[in-house]
Amino acid sequence: MVPKSTTLCYNSIMISEIKDFNLEELKKELARRGIPEFRASQVFHWLYKQQVASFWEMNNLPRDMIKLLEENYSLSAVTTAQEFISKDDSRKYLLKLKDGNQIETVLIPNPDRQTVCLSTQVGCKFCCRMCASGLKKFVRNLTAAEILEQLLYAQKKAGSRITNIVFMGMGEPLENFDQVIKAIRVINSSEGPEIAARKITISTAGFIPGIKKIAEIELQLNLSVSLHATTDELRNELMPINKTYPIRDLVAACQNYFQKTKRIVTIEYVLLKGKNDAVDDARRLAGIVKALKGKVNLIPFNPYTELKLEPTAREDMERFKYWLERDQVPVTIRDSRGSDIMAACGQLLGKAGQ
Numbered sequence: 001m002v003p004k005s006t007t008l009c010y011n012s013i014m015i016s017e018i019k020d021f022n023l024e025e026l027k028k029e030l031a032r033r034g035i036p037e038f039r040a041s042q043v044f045h046w047l048y049k050q051q052v053a054s055f056w057e058m059n060n061l062p063r064d065m066i067k068l069l070e071e072n073y074s075l076s077a078v079t080t081a082q083e084f085i086s087k088d089d090s091r092k093y094l095l096k097l098k099d100g101n102q103i104e105t106v107l108i109p110n111p112d113r114q115t116v117c118l119s120t121q122v123g124c125k126f127c128c129r130m131c132a133s134g135l136k137k138f139v140r141n142l143t144a145a146e147i148l149e150q151l152l153y154a155q156k157k158a159g160s161r162i163t164n165i166v167f168m169g170m171g172e173p174l175e176n177f178d179q180v181i182k183a184i185r186v187i188n189s190s191e192g193p194e195i196a197a198r199k200i201t202i203s204t205a206g207f208i209p210g211i212k213k214i215a216e217i218e219l220q221l222n223l224s225v226s227l228h229a230t231t232d233e234l235r236n237e238l239m240p241i242n243k244t245y246p247i248r249d250l251v252a253a254c255q256n257y258f259q260k261t262k263r264i265v266t267i268e269y270v271l272l273k274g275k276n277d278a279v280d281d282a283r284r285l286a287g288i289v290k291a292l293k294g295k296v297n298l299i300p301f302n303p304y305t306e307l308k309l310e311p312t313a314r315e316d317m318e319r320f321k322y323w324l325e326r327d328q329v330p331v332t333i334r335d336s337r338g339s340d341i342m343a344a345c346g347q348l349l350g351k352a353g354q
């Protein structure tokens with residue numbers, strides 16, 4: 001079914017976002033209008049392989065069909081509002097949705113890969129204390145079309161294939177489960193952008209119902225969990241979601257994900273000076289991560305002016321990393337980019353950066 005929010009009504013004609021249909025749905029939708037199934041595959045090819053901006057560019061379709069598409073469907077759920085280029089070459093795209101809301105997409109170019117960071121909601125419900133996105137009130141879930149278009153937009157700007165996707169933009173992806181998974185299935189498909197699930201990472205604040213659901217589907221996605229604290233006391237303070245889904249239950253959900261999918265779970269841990277960066281924190285973190293056979297990604301805290309938290313110094317981060325390694329825990333430090341344009345993790349607010 002097409003999500004309601006993307007169906008607009010102009011002079012009593014219903015305009016649907018064409019990217020809200022997966023291939024099977026598009027076949028049925030077009031069949032309803034008397035168009036043979038193979039035409040849906042052609043449309044898909046134009047949308048995802050050629051990335052056309054207009055139905056008139058679909059030059060192997062009959063003119064009548066193009067006219068029908070033009071009259072009943074929209075090709076652009078998002079438009080550019082602003083673009084920012086960082087000193088480190090990462091790019092932040094502030095994108096405008098049809099209802100006037102704004103979201104952010106970040107492109108992180110590397111010599112060997114192009115990574116895009118996608119938003120999944122306008123605002124966020126979870127109000128994590130270290131995250132700027134939590135300061136913006138939750139407005140709504142994004143639709144599959146709005147998620148897919150962020151990817152296509154970044155790919156067009158990059159001028160080459162996107163190789164990796166991280167759902168680490170604004171919002172909680174597992175709280176918008178159906179639309180996120182629908183978009184991912186299109187992204188994976190051979191008729192679509194064709195990016196393998198193993199190249200896609202979903203990051204969650206610890207929304208256990210979503211972790212349980214994602215363990216049950218057969219996709220080989222990477223799961224990252226924002227832990228950031230090793231005691232419920234501190235996690236309750238930093239991440240209010242912990243009051244509903246405490247650490248013990250979260251660890252059990254991650255263990256279940258690993259058992260079902262055999263995918264190693266990454267525990268994300270933002271290092272905050274004097275808050276969660278002591279040797280005892282490292283010891284407890286090692287215990288948690290070993291219990292779920294996971295690995296750790298330490299994240300440098302990207303300060304945001306309205307937040308009263310401070311980053312751990314680089315040398316102290318290295319020391320924290322050493323403490324984990326000493327306990328045989330696999331650990332990396334995230335290469336955080338785009339902070340000068342407010343494009344780094346936790347800085348996405350859906351408005352212009354500096």
Ligand code: SAH
Nearest residue numbers: 130131168172203204205226268302345346
């Ligand atoms: N809601 C999801 C995805 C969005 S946040 C989640 O919570 O995981 C993506 C990552 O950035 C998470 O690990 C999050 O904890 C981290 N993050 C949030 N604020 C940050 C900040 N100020 N500095 C660095 N990382 C931050």
